[in-house]
Amino acid sequence: MRTLVIGDKRWSSWSMRPWLALRHAGIEFDEHLIRLRRPDSKERIAAVSPSGKVPLLIDGDLTISDSLAICEWAAERVPSLWPSDASARAIARSVSAEMHSSFVAMRTEMSMDVELRTKKELSRDARADVDRVMTIWREARVKWGQDGDFLFGAFSIADCFYAPVVTRFRSYGVTLDDTASRYSEAIFAHPEVRAWCDGVERD
Template sequence: MYRLHIANKNYSSWSLRPWVLMRQLDIPFEECLTPFESDSNWSSFRTFSPSGLVPCLEDGERVVWESLAIVEYLAERHAGIWPTDDEARAWARCAGSEMHAGFSPLRSLCPMNCGVRVRLHAIPDALAHNLARLDELWQQGLERFGGPFLAGETFTAVDAFFAPVAFRVQSFGLELGAPSIAYVERLLALPAMQQWCQAALDEPWREAGHEAEVQESGTVIEDLRRLS
């Protein structure tokens, strides 16, 4: 059985991608969670990950790291990771890669923190541009391939790459067009996403660096975590 190494569910957007994909597609795996540390995670994460980062997938003696590489590794072994239609699959890979490599202002100004609701101090131009592109990209996929997911009728890897954004939209009250908001609600309602969120709310850990990132961007108006 696969072993998937992840970090805190409340914070780790990169970990969420392969986790939600595998859960939603019923690919069995053992979850191995190592919490973030205040100073550096490198030493503890290096015990299982060559890069010292999460996520990291173990398949027997083989180790695969980086979320995009993990997804492609799984796609070689399991049906349904990417759309079967050539056009939809090409678009999905482009959109997933764009999310993997881009949207830096969205990542830095709206870090994933499932358990809080935040009022942003401001929406800088760079974040506004990211949101406009996100809205454009999502609506393009939904219209072009008919929904309800980005590349058609079923949840695939491209949706997994944007799953952390759904939590960001919820936490920071980000404004998008009606079709995009409906898509966010659809993602948040998935059983795997609800399972992840519940576990995030129940986590006992608070990591100062991740908490400070939220405070720099806005005012926390609600904290839903069980031990807050």
């Protein structure tokens, strides 16, 4: 049986992404959770992860680091994790890669905390990141989302990448436009997102 090594569901946005993809695709795996923000966290992660980071997928002799790489591995087995239309698929990959590599200010000022509820005044750079995210959601929904409630209609890897952002917006009281509000409702209603949030570890 393959194993997905993840960090806390409360805090680990990078772990959430492949966890959602594998669960949604029906790919079976054992979950190995390593608690973060503890004195031995780095040591425990290093014992199983060559990169020293989570998430990590172990499938026999194969070890895959990085959330996007794990999601791509899953999509090779279950192609419906990406949109079937070639143009939509290209844009879905593009916005997922943008989420993977950008939005530094938003990540810094709005770290993921599924249980947090507060209101925060954001810097100009973080506000620009938030606006860019909502633009991505709006454009995807208008052009590609007619056949479902998610960015490209059906739930896809793109939604796996933006689901942690949806939790951030709720945690920090971000005001949403109509499209973002409806999209957030769809994300929180997804059974695997509910399962992730319900599974948050509590001390």
